Amino acid sequence: MMLSNGAGCPRGMRNYGFRFPSLTTWRNLLQVRLLGTMEILDDRGSMVSIGAPMLRATLAALALRARHVVPSGELVDQLWGSCPPPTAGPTVRNYIKRLRRVLPGNRIRTEAGGYRLEVDRNEIDVERFRDLLLRSRRANPEDLAYAAETLDEALALWRGTPLTDISDSPLRSFEQTRLEELHLIAAEERFAIGLRLGEHAELLEEIIVMGQSHWARERLVHHWMTALYRCGRTADALNVYRSTRKRMVEELGIEPGAELRELEQAILRADPALTVWRISLECETAV
DSSP states (O other): OOOBOSSSSBTTSOOOSOOOOOGGGSOOOEEEEOSSSOEEEETTSOBOOOOOHHHHHHHHHHHTTTTSOEEHHHHHHHHHTTOOOTTHHHHHHHHHHHHHHHSSSSOEEEETTEEEEOOOGGGBHHHHHHHHHHHHHTSOTTOHHHHHHHHHHHHTTOOSSTTTTSOSSHHHHHHHHHHHHHHHHHHHHHHHHHHHTTOHHHHHHHHHHHHHHOTTOHHHHHHHHHHHHHTTOHHHHHHHHHHHHHHIIIIISOOOOHHHHHHHHHHHTTOGGGGHHHHHHHHHHHO
16 A cells, blocks of 8 residues: 555655545555466455355456456356356356445446456456566567566466466366466576576576476477576487487377477487577676
8 A cells, every 4th residue: 555645645755736536536456376276465455355156257257358348157167167057147247246345445337348457557467467468578689687687586486386276167168278278388488588598507407397287398398408408417318319219109100399399309410509608798797
């Protein structure tokens, strides 16, 4: 909560002849956290209790489409799928009524045919994550450190598997997969930047853990092999390629892509290009 200096101006800010609106007229802040177990925090940082899994699922459906109208029929589909109960419509209206009782401020608006959650982008962790990911991608290509810091901030928003404590529903099945894919993409982009910055030793353990869990993601395996090679573990890097290729052939019926095959060959011939980051960093130091 922002504090006031008594003159209507937030503490720490100068009052240049105009008055800030009273705090009582400002909308109560809200934090909706979906990147892990679902958490709702009010403007004091206190947890807002929403115990029923179906209530949390309803709020999650609105939060993932924040500021857009979610039709009632779509809510029914997301909560129950193709076999909704006969009372699905009234039940959704009851869920909305119960959510309005516990959420601070008039956050859920009734619109023609549906409902809209009125929140700012920085009040939902999923939207903050997306914004930070886009900011890192739009960073100056020469400012890798800024891009890395921005991705670190985005990845720090993750507290575990998203939406783990909402009801078992089509919403959870679809959104968990989609959000986890976005998390993996962001992690891969962070590893790529880190390798360009020469952070292979610092990132290696994290890359290994993620690579073992997602061995079919070739970009991730590429980072894994590169980090091992740059840490002087050539045999381990080649073994990662061979074991990955074996699993891909046996379990997926495909061969690794061209980039992964080319990386294996580059490692076998000790291609100097694999350590080009050293030359880049030496040049920067010299400047």
